[in-house]
Amino acid sequence: MTTQYSICELNTDNIFDISDELWQKNCQEKQLLLRYLAVPVKEDESKLWLAIDDENNLNALEMFAFMVNKQIEPVLVASDELKYLLNALSPERNQLYEVNELIYGQQSLASNSDEPINRSDPIIQLLDNLFKFCLSKNASDIHIEPRKEKLIIRLRIDGVLHIYKTLSHTLTNRVVSRIKLLAKLDISETRLPQDGQFNFTTALAETLDFRVSTLPTSYGEKIVLRLQKNKPTHFDFLTLGFTNEQQATLLNALKQPQGLILVTGPTGSGKSITLYTALSHLNQTDKHILTAEDPIEIEIDGLIQTQVNRGINLDFSQLLRTFLRQDPDIIMLGEIRDEESAKIALRASQTGHLVLSTLHTNDAPSAIERLTKLGIQEYEIRNSLLLVVAQRLVRKLCNKCLGKGCDDCYQGYKGRIGVYQCLSRPPFAKEFEKQTGCLDFETLLDSAKQKIAENQTDLTEVERVLGYA
Ligand SMILES: [Zn+2]
16 A cells, blocks of 8 residues: 655754754664665654655655654655765764765756756755846845745845845745755854855856855844855956046056055945056056055956955054065055054155055045044145045946846846046146145036936936935
């Protein structure tokens, strides 16, 4: 007689949440489990929940029903989850997450893969679609957020978070476990933050890398997946959104043998890429360029790049002092953040070095106030300051649909462009005066309005970024 089995969804517990007792039993029976391709994951007095990857695996169900004399509840899991679980069975339970034969790419988007994709597993399908969507929309981060009654997946596209899907909270454990499994994290550890990474291969044989970070919250573990993108290799001021005039101003400042060039704006306003573009322009064989960064974001051949390390007290100031003994022509300091780094940067820029750095200020003119507050004398600023660039990133209107929204973009936007304000020392002027400095746009908003007039972005987006209009 054949019993009818209906597949059971283990919603509240994930399949890796096996009791120690059952785990030990499974280890002793590993050979049997391998033969029947089934793993008991939960047990009570009358029932045994059995993980299988094929609902037609009646052999296993019948065998276990006979062996344990309990009602069997089949739990359908993905083949790779089952394989992983079987591989991991060892009396030393903490080895569980070190053995990982999974390479997600082999069964993800690769259309010519030898292994069949288990399309029937809703979680795999969900993540597959999610990753495909991220690729097509060039998303930078995926947020998996358990809320009180929902699981929300949000994506950051061109710097803005959007809701991708709202799911039932009952899926939380499966989705979270699946990602933790891919990232080789300890699935049984849910109270401490963890981080890891994994990669997968697309149908076009592109390998994509994800950084994974988990955070225990009141409603479960929140996960952020950060897509590691290909770093830019080509640097161009006009592509970044500088106007022709602004490019000329920048190139003029970069030609100077000594002085200070500052790029200002909040975190995420694209200051680094502006600095890298300037450095790649200066990157000639007859120049000695040293950088102090936190962290090194892009490696450029020809530059000598160093990274601050607070753990051993190697901070910006320490690096900068060492730089001055290394005979540099050009110094890039990731950030002027305190009085000490400000003073050393100013001194370097007055003693035959071109110094590039960043400051956190809202616009270009406030950079001077900020330096003054950091204890720099006005005459020093006049002597050394060459140029201040203030900047923000705004989303670009999609070329194809001009903001209406199409398959090629997300809500009418595609990619981002910089909006810049330059405060520069007038050509041939020996000193920099706030009054006599050339300010190309009165405000960043004026600069942004030009981008609106050129149909590169729109008012809604500019108001979102600049907050006033
Ligand atoms: Zn479009």
